[in-house]
Each structure stands twice: as structure tokens, then as C-alpha cells.
Amino acid sequence: MNDTTLLRQDARVITLVGLAHGTSHFYHVILAALIPWLKPEFGLSYSELGLLMTIFFVVSGVGQAMAGFVVDRFGARAVLCSGIALLGVSAVLLSGAHSYAQLMLGAFLAGCGNSVFHPADYTLLNQRVSKARLAHGFSVHGISGNIGWAMSPLFLTFVAARTDWRTALLCAALLPLLVLALLVWNRHALRPEPIAAPMAGARAAGGGEGAFSFLKLKVVWLCFAFFFISAVALAGVQTFAATSLVSLYGMSLATATSAYTCYMIASAAGMVYGGFLGAGSRNHDRIIMIAFATAAVLAMVLAAAVVPAWVAVVLMGLIGLVTGISGPSRDLMIRGAAPANATGRVFGVVYSGLDSGLAVGAALFGMVMDARHPAGVFVVIGIFQALVILTALGVGSNSRVTAVPKTA
Numbered sequence: 004m005n006d007t008t009l010l011r012q013d014a015r016v017i018t019l020v021g022l023a024h025g026t027s028h029f030y031h032v033i034l035a036a037l038i039p040w041l042k043p044e045f046g047l048s049y050s051e052l053g054l055l056m057t058i059f060f061v062v063s064g065v066g067q068a069m070a071g072f073v074v075d076r077f078g079a080r081a082v083l084c085s086g087i088a089l090l091g092v093s094a095v096l097l098s099g100a101h102s103y104a105q106l107m108l109g110a111f112l113a114g115c116g117n118s119v120f121h122p123a124d125y126t127l128l129n130q131r132v133s134k135a136r137l138a139h140g141f142s143v144h145g146i147s148g149n150i151g152w153a154m155s156p157l158f159l160t161f162v163a164a165r166t167d168w169r170t171a172l173l174c175a176a177l178l179p180l181l182v183l184a185l186l187v188w189n190r191h192a193l194r195p196e197p198i199a200a201p202m203a204g205a206r207a208a209g210g211g212e213g214a215f216s217f218l219k220l221k222v223v224w225l226c227f228a229f230f231f232i233s234a235v236a237l238a239g240v241q242t243f244a245a246t247s248l249v250s251l252y253g254m255s256l257a258t259a260t261s262a263y264t265c266y267m268i269a270s271a272a273g274m275v276y277g278g279f280l281g282a283g284s285r286n287h288d289r290i291i292m293i294a295f296a297t298a299a300v301l302a303m304v305l306a307a308a309v310v311p312a313w314v315a316v317v318l319m320g321l322i323g324l325v326t327g328i329s330g331p332s333r334d335l336m337i338r339g340a341a342p343a344n345a346t347g348r349v350f351g352v353v354y355s356g357l358d359s360g361l362a363v364g365a366a367l368f369g370m371v372m373d374a375r376h377p378a379g380v381f382v383v384i385g386i387f388q389a390l391v392i393l394t395a396l397g398v399g400s401n402s403r404v405t406a407v408p409k410t411a
Contacts, residue, residue: 021147028151053369064358066118071351089116142278153267230356238364266323273327302385
């Protein structure tokens with residue numbers, strides 16, 4: 004296969020997987036974006052609203068660990084398409100909800116759909132993208148997710164403000180339908196047969212024949228802890244950062260939503276740079292540690308409310324930028340922890356930490372807001388971002404130890 008053909012194939016796979024991942028992240032915040040409408044419609048507290056998102060992420064986290072085994076057994080392409088279809092169905096169900104129980108059911112179904120994406124996405128990228136472009140594939144994957152996070156509140160609040168929240172959810176159901184059609188149209192590009200070289204990872208430390216042998220790897224659980232802790236902080240940004248900014252700085256909801264969008268767009272820009280930075284470095288843990296230390300300091304500044312409202316918007320963007328830079332290094336760090344032929348399982352278990360953290364964070368920050376401590380949202384965000392540094396240090400130290408026998 005010549006370089007031009009390989010480049011075209013890599014670009015197609017990265018684009019298709021990126022579109023799917025962006026759809027997944029779009030659905031992460033469809034309920035959070037509609038809080039101003041759902042709260043008065045159903046007479047819910049912030050804790051009850053947080054519980055809806057907790058249901059979504061608990062189901063997604065548990066399902067994600069299971070989906071990794073399904074991906075390794077039946078292939079990533081079919082699993083990915085089924086997840087996208089479930090997201091569309093969940094939006095239709097939520098749009099017709101007339102009780103809190105129906106909202107919970109919709110959140111449950113959306114969580115089932117969301118559970119497949121990380122094990123399926125990363126398996127496809129590792130199998131179908133050449134090694135030379137894999138870091139950039141991870142970068143695009145992260146960027147597309149952030150674009151989904153950024154576009155969801157903008158789209159849903161725009162439609163809901165001009166029609167109603169039910170129409171907004173019905174419109175949101177069109178996105179997975181379109182992406183599913185694209186995946187089916189280009190299904191040959193996502194065929195399950197691998198074309199890339201087998202992954203280099205911690206095989207010597209735990210690459211046994213058993214389906215669960217990878218669970219013996221300490222670095223896998225360190226990566227899980229990394230995702231769990233960082234996701235708790237992310238949950239604060241996704242769910243109640245905008246509401247907190249309104250209370251702390253007296254800005255409008257539109258401006259606060261723009262601050263969140265600024266966070267996501269800046270994070271996507273950071274991932275572009277992070278793709279080049281990660282591809283040229285072996286010290287992925289150090290990149291992550293510097294990024295999250297900076298983010299933690301900036302979050303504490305936001306909590307102090309000592310800057311003008313426009314500066315708060317800028318600070319949100321800076322937090323997104325530095326955390327975005329760490330994204331590709333994070334994925335490369337986890338790739339190195341995956342034994343051969345267990346990509347789906349490792350990414351499924353590790354990324355279930357992301358959903359678990361988002362589930363815990365949604366409930367935690369809901370309680371903080373019910374206690375009327377908007378500054379506490381950013382304090383807790385900063386604390387968990389600082390704790391991420393400890394897990395990254397542990398992953399990096401463990402990886403350097405296991406690298407010695409691999410090199411030998």
C-alpha cells in the first residue's frame with residue numbers, strides 16, 4: 004500500500020471514528036444543557052437533576068467494562084453502530100417524558116448507548132490507523148469529543164429557547180441517525196481485520212492467555228483511578244459550572260454558557276497541540292501533571308471571584324486549553340498499558356473510570372449547589388484536578404519500571 008493510499012485510509016477512519024465520538028459526547032450533556040427547562044417543568048431539585056446524569060454515567064461505566072469484551076469478541080464496527088442507534092432512541096424517549104421516572108428511563112437507555120464508544124473507538128483506531136498517525140488519531144478523537152460537548156448546550160439551548168425542550172431533544176435525535184448512515188455507507192473502511200502492527204504495551208507484565216489476565220496489571224487500575232478522579236472534576240465543569248458562574252459573577256446564562264463553550268473549544272485546540280507534543284515525547288505523565296497543576300490553580304482563582312466576569316470567561320478557556328493538551332498523552336499512556344489482543348477490554352475497563360467519575364461528580368456537585376455554595380463548585384474542581392497529578396505520577400513510575408524488561 005503506497006503512502007497516499009495509506010494516508011487517505013487513515014484520514015477516513017479517523018474522521019468516521021471522530022464523528023461517532025463527537026456524537027457520544029454531545030449526548031453526555033443533553034440533560035445538563037436543559038436544566039433551566041427541566042427544573043421548573045418537573046419541579047426538580049439540583050440533586051435530582053444530578054441523579055439523572057449519575058444514572059447515565061453509572062450505566063455507561065458498567066456497560067463500558069462489559070462492552071470491551073463484546074468488542075474483542077464480535078468486532079468494534081457492529082458494536083459502535085448499535086451504540087449510536089441507542090442514543091437516537093433515548094433522545095426520542097426523553098422528548099416524550101412526562102414524569103421523573105421516564106426521564107430516568109431515558110437516561111438509562113442513553114447510558115447503554117454511550118457505553119460502547121471508548122472500547123469500540125480505540126480498537127478501531129489501533130487496528131485501522133497506521134502507527135505513524137496514531138497519536139494524531141487520538142488527538143482528533145479527543146477534539147471531536149470536545150466539539151460534541153461544546154455544541155450540545157449551544158444547539159439545545161438555541162432550539163429550546165425558540166421552541167421548547169421537547170423539540171430540542173427531537174432535533175438532537177437526528178444527529179446519531181445521520182452519523183449512523185455515514186458509518187454504514189463507509190463500513191468497508193471500518194472492517195474488523197487489523198492492518199496496523201500489534202500494539203506495543205505491557206505484555207510481558209500481564210499478557211497472559213486468559214481473558215481477564217490484564218486485570219492483574221497494576222498500571223491498568225492506576226489508569227482507572229486517573230480517569231475516575233479527572234472525571235469528577237470534569238463533571239463539575241459540565242453540569243454546574245455555568246450555573247455557578249451566574250451566581251458568582253452576576254453574568255447572564257448566555258454568557259456563562261459561552262464560558263463553557265470557550266472551555267471546550269480551547270480544550271479542542273489544546274488537543275491539536277497535544278497530539279504533536281505527545282507524539283514527540285515519552286514522558287506522557289509529566290505533560291499531564293503540569294497541565295492539571297495549572298488547571299487546579301486557575302479553578303481556585305475562579306472560586307475566589309476576584310476577577311471581572313470577562314476574565315472568568317478567559318480563565319475557563321485557559322483551563323480547557325491545558326487539560327486539552329494532556330488528552331493525547333493520556334491516551335498514549337493508556338495504550339502502553341494494554342496487552343496484545345486486549346485493546347477493547349483494557350480501554351473498556353479504564354474508561355469506565357471516566358463514566359464512574361462523571362456519575363459521582365454529577366451527584367456531588369448537585370449537592371454543592373443545593374447547599375448554595377456556587378464557589379464550592381470550582382473549589383472541588385480544583386481539588387480533584389490536583390489529585391489527578393498523583394495518579395499520573397503513579398502511572399508514569401509504573402510504566403518506566405515495566406519498560407525495563409520490555410526493552411531487555
